[in-house]
Amino acid sequence: MRQGHSYDAAAHPRLGRTRPLIGLAAATLTLAACGGGGGGDDAAAAYPDGDITFVVPFSAGGPTDTVTRLIAEPMSEELGQPIVVQNVEGAGGTIAAGEVAAAEPDGYTVLMHHIGMSTAPSLYNNLPYAPLEDFKTVGLVTEVPMTIVARQDFEPQTFEEMVEYVKANADTVTLANAGVGAASQLCGLLLQDALGVKLTEVPYEGTGPALTDLVAGEVDLMCDQTTNTTGQIQAGEIKAYAVTTAERVESLPDLPTTEEAGLPELQVGVWHGLYVPAETPDEIVQELTGALQVALQDQNVIDQLAELGAAPSSQEEATPEAHTERLSSQIDLWQPIIEEAGVSAD
Amino acid sequence: MDVWDNLALGLETALTPTNLLFALIGVALGTAVGVLPGIGPTATMAMLLPITFGFEAVTSLIMLAGIYYGAQYGGSTTAILINLPGESSAAVTAIDGHEMAKNGRAGPALATAALGSFFAGTVGTIVLALGAVPISRLALEFGPAEYFSLVVLGLIASITLASGSTVKALAMIVLGLLLGTVGQDIATGTPRFTFGQRELFGGLNFVSLAVGMFGVAEILRNLEGTMTRSVVVEKVKNLWLTKTDFRRITGPVLRGTGLGSALGILPGAGHVLASFVSYSVEKRVSKRPEEFGKGAIEGVAAPESANNAAAQTSFIPLLTLGLPANSIMALLIGAFIIQGITPGPNVITDEPALVWGLIVSMWIGNFFLVLLNLPLIGLWVKMLTIPYGVLFPAIIAFASIGTYSISLNAYHVYAIAFFGILGYVLIKLGCEPAPLLLGFVLGPLLERYLRRALTISQGDATVFLTRPLSLALLLLAAAAFVIAVLPAVRRKREVVFEEE
């Protein structure tokens, strides 16, 4: 499914204006390639002059979509142009990335992608693009922490006990994930790698059904984004052992980090970044980076991300340099793990 | 707080002018997108999601929910009038609903759908209000093994959707199951039957299949030239139900509502199964099973009621546990997050005004829907007086745009052409398309639950028999199968058909 929504900089009700209903339900089906003006230096000087399309490779309402919509608003305000969010689902986000890679490099087509950008080269044999060569990075946006959770009546009470238990019962413990290439699968791979065990992986068609079976006690363990697990943890429906980022999460203050719990190598977060096609002029990338940096300081963005258990990337991280560095180090990190696990998506 | 306090709080929230207005806008939009093939409720809700950023949380959810159950109403309209079902439940309605339209009884068919839906929506909402919390725990009793057994039962039930040969119906179901496997295997990521086309990784689209097998095939039949045109050859007799009609639909509506309310609670498979399990139950209990497939009003009343009851009760896992039953509920979870509400079991206690306001508004929305739809019946029926030479190109145009817009994927349009021809040929050869469509919908569920149950049990196939609920469902399925294919019974069935 793909549709888009226009974020008119001037029309957000929080800014004291209301929007007409249909006019702003602007679902765009415009092809990425016909989004805006032409390329070249003149175009770069005039940028931005027209709707900018943010392509989201996952479904509307999901965590990546939510993050995109959050930053699209203040970025649109800063750039002075409407930002249209398009959801281009399919093939683990590679369809969207392929489309943006092939789009006009004029800054009017921007890709939001997450950690999957760095794992796709290892998961897919026939990727129609190369993450490092076919894109310019704009900057990192945020990193959503992941939590290691279990069914409520799973025996181990603490992270340390869980580690012991899983090592001792590796042949019977089941580990749920939200499908091939999903963040929960990646985190699960890293967990098995860190513990040196091979568990029975139970793949689901998404987080919802996986979490349902975890709440119902059908599966033992899972690793998933705070976005998805916080509500269930707070209500005591599932048991949480640790959070996989360097710092504790505000909404789950009692949850230790994996580092505190003694497994520092288990560090994984769902990092998000913005990309444009490789031939995009640097001036345009600078415009976008600048707008991103402003958006990440927006109080509403900070508050809403905190609700998701995440924080905006720092100003230093929200740069092409830091982003490229993260992308290439993550590609190197995941490649051996995915290869060793024998996971492939095509 | 007891139920009455909750309902009072809900009424207070739902009856504010803003919330009433957006409930109305939601159901009106839902009806509109339900009528058009292709653009389903999910796409529409996703489109409108950003507008709701600025609303109060409850207003936003009231509107989004309205689109969802509004679309359930709208979907039956095109199924009945032009044999063009937009989703799986409407495919069942099309079987007898379109036959009724051909017999000049489009009015009563639409009225039955509207009244049945309203009644079912009301009951579904009451179930939601009174039993949401205890019921939600029941839903968790269903693990992969139980779901697998439930889907098997559903598949067996779908044999009865066909009024002709049982073995042909079985073959159509199996072909549907196979078509459902096209796309990336969720367990391993292996793309299957995609011819290396990335566009097919997501699988075939239900709308393409339905538009092709039902809509295009029907157009080709009508262009054969032996008859002037099958669509409403007969003069429209009346718009409203007769006394006999009312008597005939009472039982089916009640049973459909009961089944739908129960099945809707089960995330994933329940809602899909509701409409056609109820259809096959009606065919089984009816004193006139031979009329099914030829315009039996029960065949419209039961699935429509079941579908709408299920649409209401499918909110139970979302509201009580924060667990999404399907992609639409997942979208509502997104709406929660955007509104700054952490979805989960605590929502019902932390945000009672939101939850109860939404529940009450669903009943109000159902009331709006019946007000909106009953007067529209006359208008819809008039649509049938459009010359066929204009109507069928319009169907092609709307279907192309609708299916293309789902994901800007041209393969969904090619699929209409492919399944149009396949449907036309198969129908000519006496194979009815409904079982194929249901096989297609249930295929991925069947495989998924089967493999998942076996993975979790570490390859122990006895899980399906040692879990009591699963065993009970399988025994029920076995009984249904025996009834469906037992030679003696079948002989009796064939006698019935030879008597025509």
Place this chain on the structure above:
Amino acid sequence: MNTHRARKDLLAGAIFVGFGLAFALTSSTYEIGSALDMGPGYFPLVLGGVLVLLGIVIAVKGAAGESEDLGPVPWKAVALLVGGLLFFGFTVRGLGLVPTLLVTVFLSAMAGRRARVIPALVIAASLTALSVLIFVVALQLRLPYFGPWLQG
């Protein structure tokens, strides 16, 4: 249009056998696994086999039967409708909504039994306008009216 005669069940059976074989053979190139640990090929392989069997049962029953009148086949309509749909899929990106829809609707309208060019053109123009009104103006799908192929 002429009519066709055939043994319906024989033909239906053959179609099912064909699909069953196609799915089964393709599945056998995927990892099969075992009944208790299924690979991606297992489920479609088994179902493909079942479909072949069902097809044979149907065909065997049909081979004994009389050949029946299949009725006329509207070849022109089949070609025009399929052509219209394929044209839509191939060109909607490049040409944009308006020109693509004009051609597709025109082709479909010509599929009618007594269709003539002028009325078909009128139908094409008015249905295109109506579709633009419904989908682009009212529902706000931003399908471009004219695509990149026409913008030089």
